[in-house]
Amino acid sequence: MTAPLAAIVYSSGFPIDDLMAEVAEGLKREAFRLCGVVQHNTGDCADGCASMALEDLASGRRFPISEDRGASSAGCRLDPAGLAAAGAAISSALSGPVDLVIVNKFGKQEVLGQGLRAEIAAGVVAGLPLLIAVRDDMLAAWAGFAGEEWQRLPPEHEAVMDWAMAALRLPA
Numbered sequence: 001m002t003a004p005l006a007a008i009v010y011s012s013g014f015p016i017d018d019l020m021a022e023v024a025e026g027l028k029r030e031a032f033r034l035c036g037v038v039q040h041n042t043g044d045c046a047d048g049c050a051s052m053a054l055e056d057l058a059s060g061r062r063f064p065i066s067e068d069r070g071a072s073s074a075g076c077r078l079d080p081a082g083l084a085a086a087g088a089a090i091s092s093a094l095s096g097p098v099d100l101v102i103v104n105k106f107g108k109q110e111v112l113g114q115g116l117r118a119e120i121a122a123g124v125v126a127g128l129p130l131l132i133a134v135r136d137d138m139l140a141a142w143a144g145f146a147g148e149e150w151q152r153l154p155p156e157h158e159a160v161m162d163w164a165m166a167a168l169r170l171p172a
Contacts, residue, residue, distance in 0.1 A: 004167040005124060005150040006160075007106070007134040007142060014155055016133045017041055020104055023131070023160050024057055027100065032168055034058065035093040035123070036102040036130075037086050037116070039065075054086040057102060058093035083115060090119040098128055099168055105133040111141040120145075129167040131160070 010016045017039040024038050034057040042051040052066040065082035094101070101123035109115025123130045133155075134142040153160055 004129045004163075005132075005146060006130070006153050006163050006167070007132050007146070007150055008153045008155050008160055009134055009136055009139060010155040011136050016135075016155060017104065019155055019157060019160070020102065020133055021055075022157060023164065024102055026161055027102075027164055027168075028057075030165075032099040033097050034100055034102055035096075035098040035128070036090055036100075036119075037063075037104050038102060039104040054082070054104065056086060056089040056093070058096070058098075059089065061089065063089070078109065080114075083109065087116050087119050090116065091122065094119070094122055094126055094128075098126075100164060101128050101130040103130070103132045105135070106138060106142045106145070107135070108138075110145070111138060117145070129164075131164060131167075 008016065008019070020038045021040065024034060027034060036057050037054040038057065040053050040055055040062065053062040053064050055062050063082045063086040065079050065086065067077045067079045103116055103120050103123075106120065107115065110117040110120065120130065120132065151163065153163055
């Protein structure tokens with residue numbers, strides 16, 4: 001039996017980062033060993049997105065992933081160094097005891113073959129259950145990457161937790 005792979009499909013504007021963090025916290029309370037990252041935003045994207053960070057679920061360490069482009073800049077700019085550091089933390093954690101991999105999202109960088117794409121693939125190859133978020137406009141690229149063996153989840157806390165609990169209780 002292959003490990004389950006699930007994608008929470010959401011629309012632009014949905015607070016997916018909050019949902020992913022809540023799910024991770026709930027699973028940690030259940031004493032599951034998590035690997036991967038969730039995103040925390042402490043500012044409004046209208047302010048230039050200078051406050052995005054990825055939290056490594058294995059260690060709790062946070063990696064800033066947005067460049068400070070100054071007060072007059074428009075839009076977000078991803079910091080590749082921060083993303084690379086988060087990816088290295090995921091790769092390292094994959095070698096330890098892990099029950100579930102959570103990756104904040106399959107986004108533009110992953111569509112381009114960059115970002116956390118290699119770490120996502122490594123989690124799947126390791127045979128670990130993996131949960132990811134995919135915005136609906138990235139769904140075709142996700143399906144091209146993941147193939148057909150994944151489950152689509154609604155962006156609802158209960159549905160995601162139900163999937164995760166079922167995935168974590170699969171017989172070996």
